[in-house]
Structure formats: structure tokens, C-alpha cells
Amino acid sequence: MTQPATSPVPSVPTPGTLAFTKGHGTQNDFVLIADPEGLLDLTPADVRRLADRRAGIGGDGVIRLAPTAALARAGEEAAQVALAQDPTAEWFMDYRNSDGSVAEMCGNGVRVFAAFAEQEGLADLSAGPLSLGTRAGVKRVTKEANGWYAVDMGRWFLPGGESAAADGYDAAVAVRGWTAPRPALSVNLGNPHTVVALASVEELASLELFHAPEVAPVPPHGTNVELVVPLGEEEGPDGVVGRLRMRVHERGVGETPSCGTGACAAALAVRTWQGGSSGDGAPDTWIVEVPGGEVRVRVLPGGDVELAGPAELVYSGRVSL
Numbered sequence: 001m002t003q004p005a006t007s008p009v010p011s012v013p014t015p016g017t018l019a020f021t022k023g024h025g026t027q028n029d030f031v032l033i034a035d036p037e038g039l040l041d042l043t044p045a046d047v048r049r050l051a052d053r054r055a056g057i058g059g060d061g062v063i064r065l066a067p068t069a070a071l072a073r074a075g076e077e078a079a080q081v082a083l084a085q086d087p088t089a090e091w092f093m094d095y096r097n098s099d100g101s102v103a104e105m106c107g108n109g110v111r112v113f114a115a116f117a118e119q120e121g122l123a124d125l126s127a128g129p130l131s132l133g134t135r136a137g138v139k140r141v142t143k144e145a146n147g148w149y150a151v152d153m154g155r156w157f158l159p160g161g162e163s164a165a166a167d168g169y170d171a172a173v174a175v176r177g178w179t180a181p182r183p184a185l186s187v188n189l190g191n192p193h194t195v196v197a198l199a200s201v202e203e204l205a206s207l208e209l210f211h212a213p214e215v216a217p218v219p220p221h222g223t224n225v226e227l228v229v230p231l232g233e234e235e236g237p238d239g240v241v242g243r244l245r246m247r248v249h250e251r252g253v254g255e256t257p258s259c260g261t262g263a264c265a266a267a268l269a270v271r272t273w274q275g276g277s278s279g280d281g282a283p284d285t286w287i288v289e290v291p292g293g294e295v296r297v298r299v300l301p302g303g304d305v306e307l308a309g310p311a312e313l314v315y316s317g318r319v320s321l
């Protein structure tokens with residue numbers, strides 16, 4: 001049973017059913033659940049069922065919106081950290097991958113979460129930015145004049161440290177069909193990423209990403225793998241903009257049409273390859289083309305990274321678990 005996202009969910013809910021909204025950011029799609037009292041115990045099996053494209057609603061991930069304070073009281077450490085960082089972070093994004101696993105962060109998810117909070121009457125981005133808690137700290141979302149949502153994703157780092165920044169790689173990735181693994185750079189956005197550069201868009205288009213790429217050394221908590229082709233630079237309204245194309249294999253999901261933290265990791269890796277650890281000489285702003293559209297990644301003057309792009313709510317309904 002579905003209704004347009006602009007209509008309220010049926011006013012007389014069937015007992016035992018759960019209200020949901022389906023949304024996406026550049027086709028990275030999510031099942032969104034509002035849990036304003038913080039009472040919902042969403043098990044990994046529930047998440048797999050909701051995300052199932054045949055037996056459920058379908059999505060790359062499931063996002064629960066819950067009160068940060070209630071989660072903090074219940075002992076969720078990330079919620080306690082978020083409130084200590086920013087007491088105005090009233091709502092928390094509890095993000096799960098479609099296989100039921102918990103992930104620290106989801107860049108596209110934060111934008112869609114903001115749109116969902118607006119729909120539910122829990123936030124008003126026309127009045128100012130929204131700060132929300134995540135397992136990777138507080139993220140601040142601003143709505144742009146064109147309707148895009150811009151997220152201050154905070155700090156990022158190269159887990160391989162100084163030598164990775166200097167050498168440009170600290171890992172190797174093997175994709176099915178390649179004769180040998182290729183050098184790669186690990187980038188952490190709160191969640192782990194491994195970025196590999198390819199020479200042509202033709203090779204990128206022909207990759208077999210149904211199977212997970214093999215990464216060495218094996219990352220302790222798994223990783224998302226981004227395959228990127230730098231496409232050069234162009235003149236933007238505020239200076240030089242870099243462009244790149246990307247495909248991604250997400251941890252806990254498989255190939256997806258977009259990944260926001262992945263787009264940031266891809267831009268930061270290419271910037272490192274072009275300008276060294278400081279990125280000096282490489283553009284601060286990047287347009288990242290993904291199969292589901294385009295997002296913008298910017299290194300802000302203070303060193304934070306920003307992700308901007310669209311967020312769409314498609315329909316709402318009720319589902320039984």
C-alpha cells in the first residue's frame with residue numbers, strides 16, 4: 001500500500017505495521033523509518049526484510065530517525081559523543097546496510113535523512129542548518145537555493161598516514177577479470193574506503209562489480225571500493241573544478257548507483273594524487289559523476305569536506321514486519 005510522499009501516512013494505522021518512506025540520493029536508495037520516541041528495536045533480520053527488493057520494500061540501506069538523547073540514555077555511545085559534540089543534534093541517523101550490518105556513516109543518507117526530517121515536520125531547513133548525530137559524529141546540513149542539500153562531513157584522514165600521502169597508495173585492489181591487483185589509497189570518512197584509479201571511462205564501464213573486489217591488506221572492518229577515472233578540470237563559477245567518474249562496490253550492499261562518502265573519498269584520493277598530502281595545486285571542488293547522477297565535493301577552508309547533491313522522497317506507506 002503506497003501513497004505519494006507529500007501525503008500523510010494513513011491516519012488509521014493497521015496494528016502491527018510500521019510507517020516508512022522510500023527515498024534516494026542520486027539513486028542510492030533507502031527505506032526511512034521515523035522512530036520519534038526511540039523505542040524501535042530494528043533487528044538485522046528486520047533490516048534485510050525491509051531492504052529486500054522482492055520480499056520487502058527494497059533499498060541499499062535502512063535509515064532510522066531517532067532522538068539522540070533517548071539513544072544516549074539507552075547507552076548508545078555514538079549518541080553520547082554526538083550530544084557532547086553538539087547538544088543541538090536532536091535527531092540521530094541510525095544507518096544499516098541492506099545486509100543488516102551497521103555502518104558508521106552514509107553521505108547520501110544524510111541528505112535524504114534531512115529531507116525526511118522536513119517531511120515529518122521534525123526539521124525546518126529554510127530556517128537554518130540541521131545538525132544530526134551519526135556514528136561518525138555530528139553532521140551539519142544546509143539547503144541550497146537549487147534544492148540540493150550540502151553536508152559538512154567533518155574531518156577525513158588517510159589511514160596509511162604520511163607515507164600513503166607521499167606515495168599515493170597503501171593498499172592493492174583486485175577486480176574480477178584483472179590480471180593483477182592495482183595500487184589503491186585508503187581514505188576514511190568515518191567509514192572506510194579504498195580508491196583505485198583507472199585510465200579510461202571505457203574500462204570503468206566494462207568492470208565486473210557484481211563480485212566484491214579483493215583488497216589487500218584485508219581491512220579489519222571491510223571497506224567500500226571506489227573505481228575512478230579523473231576527467232580533467234574546468235572553469236566553475238568560483239574557480240577551477242575537477243571532474244571525475246566513479247563506480248562503487250559498497251560494503252554490506254554490493255554495487256550501488258552512488259555513494260556519498262565514496263564520492264568524497266574518490267575526490268580526496270584524486271586530489272592527493274594530484275597535489276600531495278595538502279592537495280596544494282589540485283582543485284578544492286570536484287564534480288563526481290556516478291551512475292545515478294552527479295554530486296559535488298568540496299574541501300572547505302578549515303579542512304572539512306563537504307558533500308552536496310539532491311535528495312528525493314518517492315513514496316510513503318506502511319509495512320508489516
Ligand SMILES: N[C@@H](CCC[C@H](N)C(=O)O)C(=O)O
Nearest residue numbers: 103106107108191259260261
Ligand atoms: N551509500 C552510503 C554509504 C553506506 C555505508 C557503506 N556501505 C559502509 O558500509 O560503510 C553513502 O552514501 O555514503
